[in-house]
Amino acid sequence: MTHVPAEELESLALDELPRDRAAQVEAHAAACPHCARELSWLRAEQTLLARRPPAQTAHLWAGIAARLRHPRRRPHRAWRISVGAAVAAAAAVVLVVTVRPRPEPVAPQATRQQRERPAIDPKALAALDRAEADYKDAAKVLEAEYARLRPRLDPEMARRWDETLTRARAQLGESRAVAADDVNVRMRVLDGYAGYLRSLRDVVQDSEEAIP
């Protein structure tokens, strides 16, 4: 038996075929175990993907509109200095971690755990601690700025910003919970802080512009 081309089965699963052709392919699949199985897989994949919850995007428009209104806008006020310092600290960490000496070779009799986790350069760890502390300080400044602006915001806007920050904080918390003393994981925590600071920066900038 000649099988239906895979792309046509796919078009049927995605409901893209003209009705007449769809009926022909369905009839073929009903009599052809190979095509029937392929069609079942295609529909299963589609169903699994389609039953995921839709993405929420309403909270994103204000940030886009603000960027379109002020395409070259830069952070301003006192908190700009704190954010700049935190970013500089993070850059320094990248430098320290990437140029640190290679760890000593691990002896053959070392345990598996020792082989998988080479010794950590104390300088790299100290730099990570400093950068994380700087990020925390910068976040505190921005959080305080948002707290100052928030009472003057439209309540619906404030609620959306609160949701944005809660989500960013939750993600940061997840990465922090698994951090331990692993340089690569700690670097990812810094990425998490950077993401949180970006969210805070957007919220504070958009809040400032929204207040008459």
Next chain:
Amino acid sequence: MIFDREAPGVRRFLGDLLRDDAAADEGTQETFVRAHQRLPTIQDPGKLQGWLFGIARMVSFEHLRRKRRDALPAQTVEEPVQVDQAPSPEAVLLSAESDRVLDGALAHLAEERRAALLMRIDHGLGYGEIAAAMGWPLQKVKNEIHRARLQIRASLAGYLDEGAR
């Protein structure tokens, strides 16, 4: 409004590519800012969705390139596995864990392969639109989507096999 209509799909696509909600939010904003700047250059307004996904794909890859400098190497299952003897697709749908397994299977696909597959089966873009968005020849789009499917099915079937033991 274009944003209202297209943003949920773009955000979902970026969430699947970046696997980080804050980064996907930011990537969605960046995509629409760039789209606004380039809107006069669009050749065929009927293919707006594919055009937007092409921008989103560039935004995500730029983000991942920056992130990859310091991250652990991504784990990918490169070679497709034959699954003709595997459990049925219906069993996959009935499994309580199938959503989680699907999510894990998607995460293990190479990023570009994942992008092509999702454009096709999650967002309904045609092969020509995917080729334009990815900057690939049409045949490569077909090959990559086929391989992505085999990997996904192997993961789902493998999970069910484990559950049956």
